[in-house]
Amino acid sequence: MSDQERRRISGMAPVTSVKEALRSEAPVAALEVRGWVRTRRDAKDFSFLELNDGSSLRNLQIIAKDSLTNYGEIQRLTTGASIRARGPLVASQGKGQSWELIADEIEIVGASDDTYPLQKKGHTPEFLREISHLRPRSNLFGCVFRVRSRLAFAIHQFFQDRGFVYVHTPIITGSDCEGAGELFRVTTIDPQKPPHLPNDGGIDYAQDFFARRTYLTVSGQLEAEAFACALSKVYTFGPTFRAENSNTSRHANEFWMIEPEVAFCDLNGDMDLAEEMVKYLVRDIREKCPDELELFAKFVDKELTARLEFVLERPFQRITYEEAIALLQKSGRKFDFPVEYGLNLQSEHERWLTEEHFKCPLTVFNYPKEIKPFYMRLNDDGRTVTAMDLLVPGIGEIIGGSQREERLDVLEENLRRHKMDRADYKWYLDLRRYGSVPHAGFGLGFERMLMFVTGVANIRDVIPFARTPGSAEF
RNA sequence: UCCAGCGUAGCUCAGUGGUAGAGCGAUCGGCUGUUAACCGAUUGGUCGUAGGUUCGAAUCCUACCGCUGGAGCCA
Numbered sequence: 001m002s003d004q005e006r007r008r009i010s011g012m013a014p015v016t017s018v019k020e021a022l023r024s025e026a027p028v029a030a031l032e033v034r035g036w037v038r039t040r041r042d043a044k045d046f047s048f049l050e051l052n053d054g055s056s057l058r059n060l061q062i063i064a065k066d067s068l069t070n071y072g073e074i075q076r077l078t079t080g081a082s083i084r085a086r087g088p089l090v091a092s093q094g095k096g097q098s099w100e101l102i103a104d105e106i107e108i109v110g111a112s113d114d115t116y117p118l119q120k121k122g123h124t125p126e127f128l129r130e131i132s133h134l135r136p137r138s139n140l141f142g143c144v145f146r147v148r149s150r151l152a153f154a155i156h157q158f159f160q161d162r163g164f165v166y167v168h169t170p171i172i173t174g175s176d177c178e179g180a181g182e183l184f185r186v187t188t189i190d191p192q193k194p195p196h197l198p199n200d201g202g203i204d205y206a207q208d209f210f211a212r213r214t215y216l217t218v219s220g221q222l223e224a225e226a227f228a229c230a231l232s233k234v235y236t237f238g239p240t241f242r243a244e245n246s247n248t249s250r251h252a253n254e255f256w257m258i259e260p261e262v263a264f265c266d267l268n269g270d271m272d273l274a275e276e277m278v279k280y281l282v283r284d285i286r287e288k289c290p291d292e293l294e295l296f297a298k299f300v301d302k303e304l305t306a307r308l309e310f311v312l313e314r315p316f317q318r319i320t321y322e323e324a325i326a327l328l329q330k331s332g333r334k335f336d337f338p339v340e341y342g343l344n345l346q347s348e349h350e351r352w353l354t355e356e357h358f359k360c361p362l363t364v365f366n367y368p369k370e371i372k373p374f375y376m377r378l379n380d381d382g383r384t385v386t387a388m389d390l391l392v393p394g395i396g397e398i399i400g401g402s403q404r405e406e407r408l409d410v411l412e413e414n415l416r417r418h419k420m421d422r423a424d425y426k427w428y429l430d431l432r433r434y435g436s437v438p439h440a441g442f443g444l445g446f447e448r449m450l451m452f453v454t455g456v457a458n459i460r461d462v463i464p465f466a467r468t469p470g471s472a473e474f
Numbered sequence: 475u476c477c478a479g480c481g482u483a484g485c486u487c488a489g490u491g492g493u494a495g496a497g498c499g500a501u502c503g504g505c506u507g508u509u510a511a512c513c514g515a516u517u518g519g520u521c522g523u524a525g526g527u528u529c530g531a532a533u534c535c536u537a538c539c540g541c542u543g544g545a546g547c548c549a
Contacts, residue, residue, distance in 0.1 A: 041508050048508055061509080078500090094507050119485065119499050120510055126542070127485065182547090219549090244547055245475055257549060336545090347545075400549065445549030458542095459549095469475095470540090 019055035021089055024099055028089040033060055033101060034109070036137060037081045039120045040074075047074055049106075051085065054142055057291045061092065061100040073108055079120055080112030080137070125461050132465050132474050140299065143292040144454060144462055147285060151450055154284040155237060155258055158277055164233045164260060169220030171239065174212055175424065182243035183215035184253075216241035220259055221441065222375075222428055225404060228261035228439050229431050235260040237446075245469050249458040250395065250448065254467040261441035267377075267386040267403040270440035271363050274390050274399050275316045277444070278361065282311050285453050292454075301455025307393065308453070310360060317362045321345075321384070324353060324364050331357070342368050347396060354391040361392045374414040376402040377438075388442070392452050401442020408432040 016031045035053030042048075045066045050059040062085050064074045077083070087104040094100075117131050118138060128135040135141040156166070172186050188209040189195065195207040205213045220236040227234045240257040260273065286293060286308060297304040319327070328339040328349055337346040345353075345364070354362045365388040366379060376385035390399035405411045411432055415422055422429065450462045460466040465474040 039510075041506095041511065043506060043508060046507085048511095050509080059509095063507085092507090094509075096509050114500050115484080117484070121485075121498060122510080123485065130541095240549075242548075246547065247475085248544080248546090249542095251548070255549065397549065443549055448549055 017055035018051060018053045018058065018060040021060050021101065022056065022058055022097075022099055024089055027091065030086065030104075031089055031101070032084060032086045033062075034084045035060075035082070037077055037079060037083060037112075039079060040077050042075060047071075049074075049077065049083070049085075051083070051101075052137070052142075054136070054146075057139060057143055057295060058097075061094075061097050062106070063100055063102045064106055065103070068103065068106060070106065070108070074106055077108065078112050078114060078116060080116035080118060081108065082110040082112075083108055125456075125458065129460055129466075136464070139295060141461070143289075143295050144450075144456060145464065147289050147292050147454055148450055148462060150288050151281060151285060151453065152237070152256075152446070154281050154288075155277075155446075157284075158280050159233075159235045159260065162233070164235045165227070165231045167220075167224055167227045167231075167234045167236050168238065169217065169223040169236045169259075171217050172210075172214050173217045173223075174210070174214055175222060182245075183218060184241050184243045186210075186214045186216060218242055219257070219443065221261070221443065224259050224261040224441060225428070225439065226431060228263045228441065229435070229437060232263045233260070234262075247469060249460075250451075252447065252459050252463060252466055252468055255459070255463070256446035258444040258446060259441060261439060263437045263439045265403070265440045266438055267365060267388060267440060270401050270403060270442060271318060271365065271388055271390075274388070274401060274442050274444075275361070275363065278316075278390065278392075278398070278449070279312060281449060282308050282453060286312075296455045301457075304455040307455075311392075314360050316390075317358045317360060319362070319364055320366045321364055321368065321387075322366070324349075327357060328352065342370065344371050350389075350391050350396050354396075355393045359393065361390060363388055363390050365389075372402070374418045374420060375404050375411070377405045378410055378414075386440070390442075394455075394457075395448055395452050398448045398452060399442050399444050401440065403438065403440040406432055406436045406438050408436065 014031055016033055018033060018035060021031065021033060033051060033053065035051045038050040038052050038059050040047055040049050047064040049062040049064055051062050052059045064071065068074060084107040085101060085103045085105070087102045089099050089101050092098060092100040118134060123138065125140065128138055128141060136145055159166070189203065189207075195204045196202065197204045205211075208214070217240060219240065220238065224234055224236050236257070236259045238256065239254060241254055243253060244251065262269065262273065265273075293304065293308075322341065324345065325339060325341050328335070331352065333352060335346070335348050335352075337343075337348065339349060353364070354360070365386070366384040367387040369376070369378060369383060369385045372385050372387045376387050378385055386403035388401050389397050392398050405414060408429065411429065412422065415425060447459050447462050451457070451459060454462065456462050460468060
C-alpha cells in the first residue's frame with residue numbers, strides 16, 4: 001500500500017515506520033510515527049524523545065518544542081511510554097543521526113511510570129529473561145527476534161528455491177521415533193479417575209481420546225520420509241517437544257526443528273545439502289540484518305564477524321568417526337572421557353575437533369551402528385551406519401542426519417536388534433515394501449542455528465518465551 | 475538427573491562474626507541541539523526462605539527454593 005493510499009484510508013498523515021523514516025533520502029513535509037519512548041532529554045525550550053517501534057535497532061529522534069499544547073505532559077514522559085507523533089522530517093542539526101522529526105503534535109497513547117523495569121542503561125540477559133514480556137523492547141532482544149524472523153524466512157526460501165515441498169508433520173503423534181528423547185504425553189484422561197484395564201489395574205489407553213497412547217512429537221522424520229517417498233524433496237519446519245530434564249544453555253523442552261528429507265539421495269548428498277544450507281543462511285543474515293549483527297559483534301560476541309566470515313570462505317571439513325577417533329587419540333590432549341572406537345564422542349571431544357583442531361564447521365560421519373538408531377543405513381563394512389553430525393565452534397552439534405535404511409530385510413533386522421516391535425512400524429516398513437528408494441535427511445535445530453548466527457550463548461535468549469524444566473511462565 | 479558457583483537497594487556489585495555500602499537508575503533542582511548528556515541534592519534494604527550455632531549472623535552450620543555455568547541426553 002502506498003503512502004497516499006494509507007492517507008486516503010486513514011484520513012490522516014501517512015504512518016511511517018522508524019526504519020523507513022531513517023532511510024529517507026529527502027525531507028518529508030508531514031508524517032506520523034508511532035512507538036515507545038526509549039529516553040527523553042530536556043533542552044532549554046524543547047525536549048528530545050528517542051522513539052523506537054521495533055522496525056529497526058535505531059531510534060528516531062523527535063523534537064518536542066515547548067510550544068506544544070501538552071508540553072507539560074511530554075516533560076513527564078518516562079521510558080516505556082507509547083506515543084504517536086506527527087510533523088515534518090528534517091535533516092538533523094545534531095550529530096549522530098541524519099534525520100529527526102519536528103513534532104507538530106504528540107499524542108500520549110499509553111503512559112509509563114518509574115516502576116518500568118527497563119532502564120536506560122545496560123541490563124544482563126539473565127535479568128531480562130525474568131521479564132520476557134518486556135525484553136523485546138530492549139535493543140538486544142529486538143535484534144534477536146528480528147533475526148529470528150528473517151532466519152525462518154531464509155530457511156523457507158532456501159528450500160523453496162530448490163523445489164522442496166513444505167510438509168506439516170503431526171504435532172500429536174503415536175510414534176515415539178525410537179526414543180529421540182523423553183516424551184510429553186497427550187491425554188484427556190482424568191488423572192483422578194483413569195479408566196483401568198480389567199485385570200492388572202493398569203490404565204486403559206484404549207479409552208483415551210485417540211484410543212491409544214499419544215505424545216507431542218519429538219521429530220517429524222518418519223512422517224517426512226513417507227512424503228519424501230512421494231514428493232521427492234520435502235522439509236518440515238515446526239515445533240518439537242522433548243521432556244528431557246536437561247539444564248544447559250543449548251537445550252529447551254520446546255524448540256523448532258527443520259527436517260529436510262530427500263529421495264534418491266545418499267549420505268554425501270545429505271552432507272552437501274546440510275553444508276550448503278548453513279552457508280546460505282549465514283550469507284542471508286549477513287546481507288539482510290547488518291545492523292543487528294553489528295550489535296551482536298559489539299556487545300555479545302567479539303569473534304562473531306570473523307567466525308561468520310570464516311564459515312563462508314572455508315569449505316567445511318568432513319571426516320569419518322574412525323578418523324575423528326584417531327585424531328583425538330593422537331592429539332596428546334588429556335580428556336575427561338575415554339576416546340575409543342565404539343564410544344560416543346563427548347562434548348569435550350567435539351569441541352576439540354571443531355574449535356581447536358579444525359577451527360571451522362566439521363561434519364563427522366559413519367558411526368558404529370551400536371551407538372545409532374535403527375533407521376540409519378548400514379554401510380557395506382557391516383559395522384558402521386551412515387550417520388552424520390555437523391559440529392560448529394561454540395555450540396557443538398547443530399545438525400544430525402543420516403541416509404535411511406531402505407532395504408526391508410536389513411531394516412527388519414535392525415528392529416529386532418533394537419528390540420522394537422515391528423507392529424508399531426508397519427507403515428514405516430511399507431515405505432520399503434512398495435517402491436523403496438535410497439533417501440536421506442537431517443534435523444537442524446533452529447534455535448541452535450540462531451545462536452550460531454547471533455553469537456547469543458543461551459538458547460533461552462533466542463526463544464520468545466522459553467520452556468525449560470521447572471519454567472513455563474508467560 | 476549429577477557436579478560446581480551464586481542469591482545484599484529497581485539494576486550491577488562490594489561487604490567473610492560487632493551500627494548495611496558504592497556506582498548506575500529513579501525523583502527534585504540547575505545547565506544545555508542533546509546522544510546510556512552534564513552538575514548538585516534527594517530517594518532507596520525483612521541481606522532468597524525456614525531452622526540452628528553465638529552475647530551478637532549478610533557473614534558460620536543444616537534444609538529447602540530460585541538462578542547461573544558445566545556434564546549426560548540431544549537439535
